[in-house]
Amino acid sequence: MFELSFIWAGIIAFAVLTYVILDGFDLGVGILFPLAEGEREKAMMMNSVAPIWDGNETWLVLGGGGLFAVFPLAYAVIMPALYMPIILMLLALIFRGVAFEYRWRTERWKPVWDIAFFGGSIVAAFMQGIALGALVQGIEVADRAYAGGWWDWLSLFSVLTGFAVVVGYALLGATWIIMKTEGNLQRQMQNHAWWLGAGTLGFIGIVSIMTPFQDPVYFHRWFNLPGSIFSVLMPGALLAAAWALFTGLKAGKDNQPFLAAISIFVLCFIGIGISFYPNIVPPSLTIVEAAAPDKSLRFALVGTVVLVPMILAYTAYAYWVFRGKIDPAEGYH
Amino acid sequence: MFDGMTAETLARMQFAFTVSFHIIFPAFSIGLASYLAVLNGLWLRTRDKTYLTLFNYWKKIFAVAFGMGVVSGIVMSYQFGTNWSVFSDKAGPVLGPLMAYEVLSAFFLEAGFLGIMLFGRERVGDKLHMFATAMVAFGTLMSATWILSVNSWMQTPAGYSINDLGQFVPEDWWQIVFNPSFPYRLVHMVLAAYLTTALVVGGVGGLHLLRNREDAPARRMFSMAMWMLIVVAPLQILAGDFHGINTLEHQPAKVMAMEGHYDSHPDGAPLILFGIPNPDEKRIDYAVQIPQVSSLILKHEWGAPLDGLDTIPDEDEPPVAIVFWSFRVMVGLGFAMLGLGAWAAWRRYRGRLYDTPMLHRAAMVMGPMGFVAVLAGWITTEVGRQPFTVYGLLRTSDSLAPVAAPAVAASLLAFIVVYFFVFGAGTFYLLRMMNKPAGTVHLGLKDGPIRTAGITPIMQTDPDAIPGE
Numbered sequence: 001m002f003e004l005s006f007i008w009a010g011i012i013a014f015a016v017l018t019y020v021i022l023d024g025f026d027l028g029v030g031i032l033f034p035l036a037e038g039e040r041e042k043a044m045m046m047n048s049v050a051p052i053w054d055g056n057e058t059w060l061v062l063g064g065g066g067l068f069a070v071f072p073l074a075y076a077v078i079m080p081a082l083y084m085p086i087i088l089m090l091l092a093l094i095f096r097g098v099a100f101e102y103r104w105r106t107e108r109w110k111p112v113w114d115i116a117f118f119g120g121s122i123v124a125a126f127m128q129g130i131a132l133g134a135l136v137q138g139i140e141v142a143d144r145a146y147a148g149g150w151w152d153w154l155s156l157f158s159v160l161t162g163f164a165v166v167v168g169y170a171l172l173g174a175t176w177i178i179m180k181t182e183g184n185l186q187r188q189m190q191n192h193a194w195w196l197g198a199g200t201l202g203f204i205g206i207v208s209i210m211t212p213f214q215d216p217v218y219f220h221r222w223f224n225l226p227g228s229i230f231s232v233l234m235p236g237a238l239l240a241a242a243w244a245l246f247t248g249l250k251a252g253k254d255n256q257p258f259l260a261a262i263s264i265f266v267l268c269f270i271g272i273g274i275s276f277y278p279n280i281v282p283p284s285l286t287i288v289e290a291a292a293p294d295k296s297l298r299f300a301l302v303g304t305v306v307l308v309p310m311i312l313a314y315t316a317y318a319y320w321v322f323r324g325k326i327d328p329a330e331g332y333h
Numbered sequence: 334m335f336d337g338m339t340a341e342t343l344a345r346m347q348f349a350f351t352v353s354f355h356i357i358f359p360a361f362s363i364g365l366a367s368y369l370a371v372l373n374g375l376w377l378r379t380r381d382k383t384y385l386t387l388f389n390y391w392k393k394i395f396a397v398a399f400g401m402g403v404v405s406g407i408v409m410s411y412q413f414g415t416n417w418s419v420f421s422d423k424a425g426p427v428l429g430p431l432m433a434y435e436v437l438s439a440f441f442l443e444a445g446f447l448g449i450m451l452f453g454r455e456r457v458g459d460k461l462h463m464f465a466t467a468m469v470a471f472g473t474l475m476s477a478t479w480i481l482s483v484n485s486w487m488q489t490p491a492g493y494s495i496n497d498l499g500q501f502v503p504e505d506w507w508q509i510v511f512n513p514s515f516p517y518r519l520v521h522m523v524l525a526a527y528l529t530t531a532l533v534v535g536g537v538g539g540l541h542l543l544r545n546r547e548d549a550p551a552r553r554m555f556s557m558a559m560w561m562l563i564v565v566a567p568l569q570i571l572a573g574d575f576h577g578i579n580t581l582e583h584q585p586a587k588v589m590a591m592e593g594h595y596d597s598h599p600d601g602a603p604l605i606l607f608g609i610p611n612p613d614e615k616r617i618d619y620a621v622q623i624p625q626v627s628s629l630i631l632k633h634e635w636g637a638p639l640d641g642l643d644t645i646p647d648e649d650e651p652p653v654a655i656v657f658w659s660f661r662v663m664v665g666l667g668f669a670m671l672g673l674g675a676w677a678a679w680r681r682y683r684g685r686l687y688d689t690p691m692l693h694r695a696a697m698v699m700g701p702m703g704f705v706a707v708l709a710g711w712i713t714t715e716v717g718r719q720p721f722t723v724y725g726l727l728r729t730s731d732s733l734a735p736v737a738a739p740a741v742a743a744s745l746l747a748f749i750v751v752y753f754f755v756f757g758a759g760t761f762y763l764l765r766m767m768n769k770p771a772g773t774v775h776l777g778l779k780d781g782p783i784r785t786a787g788i789t790p791i792m793q794t795d796p797d798a799i800p801g802e
Contacts, residue, residue, distance in 0.1 A: 051448030054403050058444045062436045064410045069433035072425020072500075079414025079421075080734045086415055087744045090408045091751050097404035098755055101397045105762040144422060144498070150740050292426040293496070295503045300430035307437040314445045321449055321456050 004298060005291035008070040009280065011304060015066055017269050019059035020128075021172070021262055026053045028173020030096050030121025031166060033114065035192065041185045042114065044326050048180040050100055051322045055315055057093065069300050073144060074280045074290040080146040081139045082131045082153055089127035096120025122166060129165025133158030136275065137214050138283040157210055164203035168265065171196040175245075175258035180326050190249055193257055197245050200261075204238065204268060211275060215283050218275050230274055237267050335742040341733050343741040344416040347748060349715075351408050353708055354752050358402030360707045363477055363523065364530025365395050366443075366470040368557075369450070373466045377459055386550045390771040391534075394763060396451055401759045403444075405752075410436075416741065420722050420732035427493055427501045427509055431483045439476035443469050474523065481522055485515035488714065488724050489583045501723070513583050517576040518714075524569040525710065528670055529703025531561035535673075536700020537767045539693035546687050550771035555696070556686060562674030570667055574630065580714075581631050584724060586645045587717030590656035592627055593617045594641040602627040602639035607661070610654040615642070617657075651719045655712065663709040666702050673699050 026049040036042040049056075067075040079086060099117035103110050134153035141147055174193040178186055212219040221227040241263040248256030280287045291297060335343055369392055376384035410432070413421045421429075449457060449465035457465070492508025493501045503509055538555030541548050581588045589595075593605045595615045604627040608620035628637040642650055673695055680689045718724055722732045 051452065054400070054447065055441065055444035057403065057407065058436065058440045061407055061410050061440055062433070064407075064414070065429070065432045065436045068410075068413060068421055068425050069429030072422050072429055075414045075425065075429075076418035076422035076734070079411060080418050080736055083415050083736060083740055083744070086411055087747065090411060091747060093407060094404040094751060094755055098400055098759060101400045102758060102762060105397070105765070109758070145418065145735050147735075150737055292429065293500070293502045295506075296426040296430050299503065299506050300433050303434050303437060307441075311437065311441040311445070315441070318445050318448055321453055 003288060004294055004301065005070075005287050007301065008066075008291065008297055009287045011301075011308075012063065012066050012070065013269075013273060015059055015062045017266065019056070019063055020269065021265055022056035022059060023053070024125075024169045024265065025049070025172040025176040025258075026056055027096075027121045027125045028169040028171065029176060030117050030173070031125060031170045032173050032177070032189070032192065033118045033121070035188065037184065037188070044181055044185055045177060046100065046103070046117070048177060048326050052319065053100065054097070055318065057097070060093075070292050070297055071280055071287075071290040072292055074285060076144070077139060077141050077146050077281055077285060077290075078135070081148060082134055083150055085127040085130045085134070085153055089124050089131070092120040092123035092127065094120070096124065121169075125166045125169045126162040129162035130154075130158045132165065132272075133161030136161070136211060136218075136272070136282065139281050139285075141281065141285055157207075157214060160203070160210070161207055164200070164207055167196060167199040167203055168268075171200045172258070172261050172265070175261045178249075179254050179258045182325055190252070190257075193249055194246070197242065197249070197261070200264065201238070201242055204264070208271070217283060221275060221277075227274060230271070234267060234271055238264065241267060335738075335745065338738065338742070340736055340738040340741050341730055343738055343745055344733055344736070345729065347416060347741060347745040348412060350745070350752070351405065351412060351748055353711070354756060355402070355405040355409055356707060356711060357704050358398055358405060359473070359477070360526050360529045360704060361533065362395060362399050362402050363473040363526035364528075365391060365398065365533075366473040367527065368530055368534065369395060370463075370466050370470040373463055377463060383549050383553050386771050387554055390550065390773075392451055394766050396447075397759060397763055397766070399443075399447065401756055405756070406440075408748075414734070415744075416734050416736060417722070417732050418734035420727065423500050423727060423732075424487075424723060425500075427503050428483050428486065430503075431479055431486075431510065435476055435479035435483075439472045439479060442472035442475065446472070477523055477526070478519060481519045482510050482512070482515050485518045486512045487722060488512075488518075488718055489514040490723050490726060495726075501726075514576075514579055517572070517579045520572045521569070521576045521710075524565055524572055525703070525707050527561065527565050528569060529707055531558045531565065532670065532696075532699050532703040533701070533767075534558040535562065535696040536698075539696035539700075540768070541770050542687060542693045543690055543697075545770075548770060548772075552687050554771070555693070556681075558696075559674060559677035559681065559686070562670055563678045564674075566667065566671040566674045570671065573664075573667065578631060580717075584717065585640060586642065586649065586651060587656065587714070588631065589640070589642045589645065590651045590653045590717055591660040591713060592631075592639075593620070593653070593657045594627070594639060595653075596643055597639070597641040598628070599638045601625045601636035602631075602641075604630065610657050612653055649720065651717045656717045659709040659712040659716070663706050663713060666706040666709070669699065669702065670706075 029045050029049050033042065033045060036045050064075070067078070095116040096118075097120070099113040099120065103113035103117070106113070130153060133155070137155060137157055139146065139148065140152070171193060174189045174196055177189045178193065181189075212222050222231050241260050245257055245260035245264070248260055276282060278286050278288075280290045338346075369388060372384050372388040372391065375381070376388055446465040446468040449462065450469050453465065454462040486509055489512050490501070491512040492503065492505035494504050496502045534554050535558030538551050538553075538558055541551035542555055545551070577588065577591075592602070593608060593610060594602055595617065601624070603622040603624045605617055605620050605622045608617035608622070611618045625635055628639055629635060631637075631639065642653070676692055676695070677686060680686050680692055686692075720729050721727060722729050
């Protein structure tokens with residue numbers, strides 16, 4: 001029988017990927033917030049994500065809650081190992097989350113909440129990148145518990161992945177704004193998207209080259225069959241996505257750059273999946289080991305199979321209701 | 334600041350602090366979401382503008398409170414792992430799926446329809462907008478259902494077995510979800526949320542009636558809130574009584590601490606109204622008590638024997654003083670709510686509901702008391718569960734993550750600073766909004782059409798109409 005735990009690993013991976021893409025672009029909007037010229041553009045940027053950001057962040061809760069539900073051991077190992085980055089990410093998300101409401105409720109403190117929106121977004125993105133890097137480096141496990149020190153997550157590699165995620169999210173944010181706005185703001189973001197795109201690809205290159213050296217297992221997976229097939233395919237697919245991004249920008253397309261940026265993220269995510277499999281927490285905790293008993297997996301799966309398609313449907317509906325370009329005149333009056 | 338404390342104490346402080354802050358927002362938003370659905374329904378049915386005014390007023394307040402609930406809730410979903418990873422590993426197979434269901438059936442529903450409820454009326458039409466409003470309210474109730482099932486299972490575990498890794502393994506999901514204390518706790522908490530919201534609405538109504546007793550929306554909200562109090566407060570006292578009897582059956586030590594019964598009473602136990610718990614001597618000093626009444630309340634029988642904490646091993650005893658006091662705060666406030674509701678009902682009967690300033694002042698004083706009662710109630714039940722996380726099975730001291738005290742101390746300090754700053758500011762904005770009459774067009778600085786505001790439908794119908802860059 002096909003292992004339930006692998007189905008669940010797929011579902012959790014899907015939730016995390018959805019989170020990265022959805023909250024990625026709205027965190028990216030926060031990261032780019034200081035580049036807005038004047039109150040009008042700030043309002044446009046914030047309003048472009050305001051109706052959907054809390055739905056986006058719910059995927060993060062699903063990632064955490066889902067891990068707790070079906071891979072309790074992985075959850076119990078990862079959280080203490082990444083204690084500081086996780087706590088800092090949560091605190092940062094608090095600041096940027098409340099800024100959506102607070103900045104409209106005060107004149108005097110508006111600049112404070114603008115900084116909270118920017119600072120919270122960039123710190124949350126950076127910490128997520130660090131968490132990713134620390135996970136790729138590997139987490140020391142002994143006796144069903146985290147066995148490392150509480151600074152283990154910090155390394156040159158994890159800082160690098162931190163920057164990579166910040167730049168990548170900013171690219172998603174810039175292309176999102178290109179899609180949702182017109183005029184000066186859109187033109188500015190088209191310019192920024194060029195160097196953000198180049199930066200993202202640069203970071204992907206460096207991280208990809210460094211990853212196989214984090215653990216010999218990665219090296220083995222990527223340079224032996226069947227992994228080596230991906231080693232050939234991935235750069236090609238990435239180049240195609242990059243080509244779509246830059247030609248879309250050059251032609252002034254509305255949607256193409258955003259879709260291209262998303263596909264870059266999807267490809268990277270697949271790459272990380274190849275590196276990890278069959279582990280859920282490198283270097284030693286496997287998907288099967290970390291899984292909850294089958295009864296838990298089955299009970300949770302029944303509802304998930306029904307509810308996730310419904311969630312996707314009404315989330316899509318909410319995006320559709322608020323589709324189209326932002327009307328700057330409506331944003332603040 | 335936290336020198337000499339163990340990681341366990343600090344982690345417990347951190348959990349108590351973050352969860353106490355968090356519960357304030359759901360306690361308000363569960364009731365307010367239902368109230369908004371009622372207001373919107375009444376507006377659509379009667380086309381009485383006052384209902385629409387009230388809907389638009391409270392929905393902006395809801396948006397701010399809900400945002401604070403979301404961000405403080407994300408913290409909760411990760412804190413089980415960061416500070417209580419052994420608990421997560423052991424109880425995850427049972428509790429994790431319930432929490433996953435909460436996310437899937439409640440959080441997404443709320444987040445998905447919130448934008449439409451707040452700003453989508455013109456875009457989707459009245460009917461779909463009403464549907465979205467109802468979905469948000471339904472989502473808050475679903476969320477309460479699942480998370481109270483989780484908490485109740487920790488209080489009265491059922492339907493599980495324990496495997497050789499020491500994990501709780503599900504055996505019967507029906508028994509797990511509908512564990513013995515769950516129905517009582519759910520009813521008690523949902524009613525508490527409704528009371529909390531009614532008190533806030535009544536307090537705001539009272540404030541604006543004191544300023545202008547002809548203020549139509551203020552009259553309407555005050556009247557609705559007072560109706561709610563007189564109906565729900567008695568029900569809540571009844572529900573609390575049932576909940577208490579259920580607790581006596583499954584967690585007797587908690588009830589002993591609540592009652593202050595250090596000693597067993599084979600011939601009927603007195604109700605200790607007040608007194609000062611003395612844990613060293615194991616007695617209540619200066620106790621003011623009524624003979625037999627405790628037996629009457631808990632056993633519904635004169636002279637019924639009740640065991641005391643002398644029957645419980647010391648290492649299994651909850652901290653008595655905290656539970657004893659928090660329980661009295663909750664019960665006292667419950668009766669104060671009933672009193673306010675009864676007073677208002679009497680003034681209404683005399684046709685003086687809107688011109689009794691003392692009543693309006695009393696409603697203002699009671700405005701925040703629902704939050705106090707909710708916190709006191711949760712402190713009673715959670716501290717009363719100690720020294721266990723899963724009652725009788727997993728000790729709190731055996732649930733902790735392998736984290737170092739300085740790490741927990743640093744994060745606790747960060748949470749305290751950030752929460753007081755962020756949620757202090759949020760509370761200030763909420764109070765400032767409530768301070769304005771319901772008819773105010775711009776509640777905030779500029780009535781920010783925060784969410785959808787910017788994204789208008791005009792665009793699709795006539796792109797040329799958009800003002801340029």
